[in-house]
Amino acid sequence: MSDFNPQSMVCYNHPKRETLLRCNQCERPICTACAVHTPTGYRCKECVRGQQKKFDTALWWDYPLAILTAGVLAFVSTFLARIVGFFMLIIAPVAGMIIAEAVRRILKKRRSKKLPIITAGSAFLGAMLPTLSTLILVVLFSGQGQVTNLLPGLLSMIWPVIFALLVSSSVYFRLKGIRV
Ligand SMILES: [Zn+2]
Numbered sequence: 510m511s512d513f514n515p516q517s518m519v520c521y522n523h524p525k526r527e528t529l530l531r532c533n534q535c536e537r538p539i540c541t542a543c544a545v546h547t548p549t550g551y552r553c554k555e556c557v558r559g560q561q562k563k564f565d566t567a568l569w570w571d572y573p574l575a576i577l578t579a580g581v582l583a584f585v586s587t588f589l590a591r592i593v594g595f596f597m598l599i600i601a602p603v604a605g606m607i608i609a610e611a612v613r614r615i616l617k618k619r620r621s622k623k624l625p626i627i628t629a630g631s632a633f634l635g636a637m638l639p640t641l642s643t644l645i646l647v648v649l650f651s652g653q654g655q656v657t658n659l660l661p662g663l664l665s666m667i668w669p670v671i672f673a674l675l676v677s678s679s680v681y682f683r684l685k686g687i688r689v
Protein backbone atom coordinates (compact mmCIF):
# COMPACT_ATOMS: atom_id res chain seq x y z
CA MET A 510 0.00 0.00 0.00
CA SER A 511 1.44 3.30 -1.07
CA ASP A 512 -0.48 5.07 1.70
CA PHE A 513 2.12 3.92 4.20
CA ASN A 514 4.87 5.66 2.36
CA PRO A 515 3.40 8.78 0.76
CA GLN A 516 6.86 10.31 0.21
CA SER A 517 7.52 7.87 -2.60
CA MET A 518 4.67 9.29 -4.69
CA VAL A 519 5.48 11.81 -7.41
CA CYS A 520 3.10 13.55 -9.79
CA TYR A 521 2.85 11.67 -13.10
CA ASN A 522 3.16 14.97 -14.96
CA HIS A 523 5.90 16.44 -12.78
CA PRO A 524 8.35 13.71 -11.71
CA LYS A 525 10.14 16.17 -9.43
CA ARG A 526 7.06 17.05 -7.38
CA GLU A 527 6.16 14.86 -4.44
CA THR A 528 2.49 14.56 -3.68
CA LEU A 529 -0.07 13.01 -1.36
CA LEU A 530 -2.92 13.30 -3.87
CA ARG A 531 -4.21 10.69 -6.25
CA CYS A 532 -6.71 11.00 -9.06
CA ASN A 533 -9.76 9.17 -7.74
CA GLN A 534 -10.54 7.76 -11.15
CA CYS A 535 -7.27 6.52 -12.66
CA GLU A 536 -5.46 6.50 -9.27
CA ARG A 537 -2.32 8.11 -10.64
CA PRO A 538 -0.52 10.45 -8.24
CA ILE A 539 -1.11 14.12 -9.05
CA CYS A 540 0.35 17.33 -7.63
CA THR A 541 -1.87 20.22 -6.54
CA ALA A 542 -1.29 22.00 -9.87
CA CYS A 543 -2.53 18.97 -11.79
CA ALA A 544 -5.48 18.19 -9.52
CA VAL A 545 -8.94 19.36 -10.47
CA HIS A 546 -11.50 19.55 -7.70
CA THR A 547 -14.72 17.86 -8.88
CA PRO A 548 -17.90 17.15 -6.91
CA THR A 549 -16.71 13.56 -6.55
CA GLY A 550 -13.17 14.40 -5.42
CA TYR A 551 -9.79 15.22 -6.95
CA ARG A 552 -9.19 14.13 -10.50
CA CYS A 553 -6.37 14.53 -12.95
CA LYS A 554 -6.96 16.82 -15.94
CA GLU A 555 -7.05 13.94 -18.41
CA CYS A 556 -9.88 12.20 -16.56
CA VAL A 557 -11.84 15.44 -16.30
CA ARG A 558 -11.39 16.05 -20.02
CA GLY A 559 -12.49 12.50 -20.80
CA GLN A 560 -15.68 13.10 -18.86
CA GLN A 561 -16.43 16.30 -20.71
CA LYS A 562 -16.01 14.58 -24.04
CA LYS A 563 -18.70 12.07 -23.06
CA PHE A 564 -20.96 14.95 -22.12
CA ASP A 565 -20.38 16.84 -25.36
CA THR A 566 -22.23 14.71 -27.90
CA ALA A 567 -23.85 17.52 -29.88
CA LEU A 568 -23.06 17.78 -33.58
CA TRP A 569 -22.62 21.11 -35.32
CA TRP A 570 -26.05 21.10 -36.96
CA ASP A 571 -27.70 20.49 -33.57
CA TYR A 572 -27.20 24.16 -32.72
CA PRO A 573 -29.12 25.67 -35.68
CA LEU A 574 -31.74 22.93 -35.19
CA ALA A 575 -32.15 23.78 -31.50
CA ILE A 576 -32.25 27.53 -32.22
CA LEU A 577 -34.88 27.11 -34.93
CA THR A 578 -37.07 24.73 -32.89
CA ALA A 579 -36.93 26.82 -29.71
CA GLY A 580 -37.39 30.12 -31.55
CA VAL A 581 -40.40 29.02 -33.59
CA LEU A 582 -42.14 27.24 -30.69
CA ALA A 583 -41.57 30.17 -28.32
CA PHE A 584 -42.88 32.56 -30.99
CA VAL A 585 -46.07 30.49 -31.37
CA SER A 586 -46.52 30.13 -27.61
CA THR A 587 -46.48 33.92 -27.22
CA PHE A 588 -49.68 34.21 -29.28
CA LEU A 589 -51.28 31.56 -27.10
CA ALA A 590 -50.16 33.51 -24.03
CA ARG A 591 -51.82 36.65 -25.37
CA ILE A 592 -55.16 34.85 -25.60
CA VAL A 593 -55.05 33.47 -22.05
CA GLY A 594 -53.81 36.74 -20.54
CA PHE A 595 -52.88 36.40 -16.89
CA PHE A 596 -52.83 32.57 -17.07
CA MET A 597 -49.70 32.86 -19.20
CA LEU A 598 -47.80 32.64 -15.93
CA ILE A 599 -49.01 29.04 -15.63
CA ILE A 600 -48.56 28.33 -19.32
CA ALA A 601 -44.99 29.69 -19.51
CA PRO A 602 -43.25 26.84 -17.59
CA VAL A 603 -45.30 24.26 -19.51
CA ALA A 604 -44.39 25.91 -22.83
CA GLY A 605 -40.73 25.87 -21.73
CA MET A 606 -40.98 22.18 -20.91
CA ILE A 607 -42.55 21.37 -24.28
CA ILE A 608 -39.86 23.38 -26.10
CA ALA A 609 -37.07 21.64 -24.16
CA GLU A 610 -38.58 18.20 -24.85
CA ALA A 611 -39.05 19.01 -28.54
CA VAL A 612 -35.41 20.11 -28.83
CA ARG A 613 -34.25 17.02 -26.94
CA ARG A 614 -36.20 14.74 -29.28
CA ILE A 615 -35.13 16.46 -32.49
CA LEU A 616 -31.51 16.28 -31.35
CA LYS A 617 -31.98 12.61 -30.38
CA LYS A 618 -30.85 13.46 -26.84
CA ARG A 619 -27.44 14.69 -27.98
CA ARG A 620 -26.25 17.38 -25.64
CA SER A 621 -23.44 19.79 -24.84
CA LYS A 622 -22.49 22.33 -22.26
CA LYS A 623 -23.53 25.29 -24.41
CA LEU A 624 -26.77 23.82 -25.72
CA PRO A 625 -29.10 24.76 -22.79
CA ILE A 626 -28.07 28.42 -22.79
CA ILE A 627 -28.20 28.73 -26.60
CA THR A 628 -31.64 27.07 -26.75
CA ALA A 629 -32.95 29.21 -23.87
CA GLY A 630 -31.62 32.37 -25.53
CA SER A 631 -33.36 31.48 -28.77
CA ALA A 632 -36.61 30.75 -26.88
CA PHE A 633 -36.35 34.17 -25.24
CA LEU A 634 -35.84 35.93 -28.59
CA GLY A 635 -38.65 33.92 -30.20
CA ALA A 636 -41.03 34.84 -27.39
CA MET A 637 -39.96 38.49 -27.53
CA LEU A 638 -40.27 38.83 -31.32
CA PRO A 639 -43.98 39.88 -31.40
CA THR A 640 -43.30 42.29 -28.53
CA LEU A 641 -40.27 43.79 -30.20
CA SER A 642 -42.35 44.58 -33.26
CA THR A 643 -44.88 46.21 -30.92
CA LEU A 644 -42.09 48.26 -29.41
CA ILE A 645 -40.99 49.48 -32.81
CA LEU A 646 -44.61 50.49 -33.61
CA VAL A 647 -44.93 52.24 -30.25
CA VAL A 648 -41.75 54.20 -30.85
CA LEU A 649 -42.80 55.10 -34.40
CA PHE A 650 -46.32 56.25 -33.57
CA SER A 651 -45.84 57.83 -30.18
CA GLY A 652 -44.94 61.15 -31.73
CA GLN A 653 -41.69 63.02 -31.52
CA GLY A 654 -40.26 64.21 -28.25
CA GLN A 655 -43.10 63.16 -25.94
CA VAL A 656 -41.53 60.48 -23.77
CA THR A 657 -44.72 60.14 -21.69
CA ASN A 658 -46.54 58.84 -24.74
CA LEU A 659 -44.20 55.88 -24.71
CA LEU A 660 -45.12 54.78 -21.18
CA PRO A 661 -48.43 52.95 -21.81
CA GLY A 662 -46.80 51.06 -24.64
CA LEU A 663 -43.80 50.16 -22.53
CA LEU A 664 -45.98 49.10 -19.59
CA SER A 665 -47.93 46.74 -21.81
CA MET A 666 -44.62 45.04 -22.58
CA ILE A 667 -43.96 43.98 -18.99
CA TRP A 668 -46.05 40.81 -19.19
CA PRO A 669 -44.58 39.56 -22.47
CA VAL A 670 -41.08 40.13 -21.03
CA ILE A 671 -41.96 38.15 -17.89
CA PHE A 672 -43.46 35.45 -20.10
CA ALA A 673 -40.33 35.28 -22.26
CA LEU A 674 -38.12 35.10 -19.15
CA LEU A 675 -40.23 32.31 -17.63
CA VAL A 676 -40.27 30.30 -20.84
CA SER A 677 -36.53 30.62 -21.45
CA SER A 678 -35.54 29.82 -17.85
CA SER A 679 -37.86 26.81 -17.92
CA VAL A 680 -36.16 25.66 -21.15
CA TYR A 681 -32.75 26.20 -19.59
CA PHE A 682 -33.41 24.28 -16.38
CA ARG A 683 -35.16 21.45 -18.20
CA LEU A 684 -32.24 20.98 -20.62
CA LYS A 685 -29.72 21.29 -17.80
CA GLY A 686 -31.56 18.49 -16.05
CA ILE A 687 -32.44 20.59 -13.01
CA ARG A 688 -35.96 19.96 -11.72
CA VAL A 689 -37.64 22.93 -10.11
ZN1 LIG B 1 -7.06 10.49 -13.65
Ligand SMILES: [Zn+2]
Binds near residue numbers: 520526543
Ligand atom coordinates in the same frame (compact mmCIF):
# COMPACT_ATOMS: atom_id res chain seq x y z
ZN1 LIG C 1 1.75 17.83 -11.55
